[in-house]
Amino acid sequence: MSDSDYTTPEEPASTPKPADDGAADSKASDAKAAAPAGAAPSAAQKDDDNNGGRKRWLLLLLLLLLILLLLLCGGFAYMKWWKKSDGPTPGTSPSAVTATTAAASPSPAAPSPSPSAAPSPSPSPAAPVLIAVPNVVGKSATDAEKILATAGFTNVKFVGDDGKELTLLVSWKVTKQSVKAGDKVSGDTEIVLTCTSVSNGKG
Structure with missing residues (x-):
């Protein structure tokens, strides 16, 4: 009996080897399963990154459109209200320019009559x-x-x-x-x- 008892323990010792082989196989299969599971999160992560990138671009585009809209509204408000107060100023400026031009014209005209000033004043007093x-x-x-x-x-x-x-x-x-x-x-x-x-x- 001692032999049979003794052989029995050896068999269980050899049995764990196949269990180890099975564990190794299960580890390999777990690794294979883990690899696709790891690959799946990286693909999902890429999709999230793509969606996040799209969201960022859309948010940036929306922000730029909002800024453009504000600039257009500001320009319209400037043209409508503040340009009215500037309107009279250009209206007076051409008058001032015309007056300045008219004032400048007699100045050159004044020297022209100066050489003929002697004949001009003589007829002026006699002109009445x-x-x-x-x-x-x-x-x-x-x-x-x-x-x-x-x-x-x-x-x-x-x-x-x-x-x-x-x-x-x-x-x-x-x-x-x-x-x-x-x-x-x-x-x-x-x-x-x-x-x-x-x-x-x-x-």
Whole structure:
């Protein structure tokens, strides 16, 4: 029995070898199974990375579009509101430029008349047209005023016998004029007409 007892333990000792071989086989099969399982997470990880990359690009694109939209709105607001206040400024600027140009033009024109300034000033004082003074003595003050205004005289003064200036010309008759009839004077020469009150004779 001792032999059989003794052989029995040897067999179990050899039995574990196949168990070890089976364990090795199971380890190999686990490794093979683990390899595809490891490969599967890396493929899933790549899909996640691709999806994450797409999400990042979409987020970046959305952000850029939002910035572009804000810039367009800001530009529109500038053109609509602030450009109105600038509108009058350019309107006044061309006027100022025109005025400056007009002011600049006479400056060169001023030196041009300077050589001919001697002839120009001479005709200027002589340029006022001399007008013959009409005779208004004996006329009513209102008629005398009309006659002298029609002739071109602008500085006519009416005074009473006492030398006070008359404001109402009704019922006054010219008795004397400061400039003799027929004299030629300029239209702005002062002509003083002395008047006397005219009574209508009705009491």
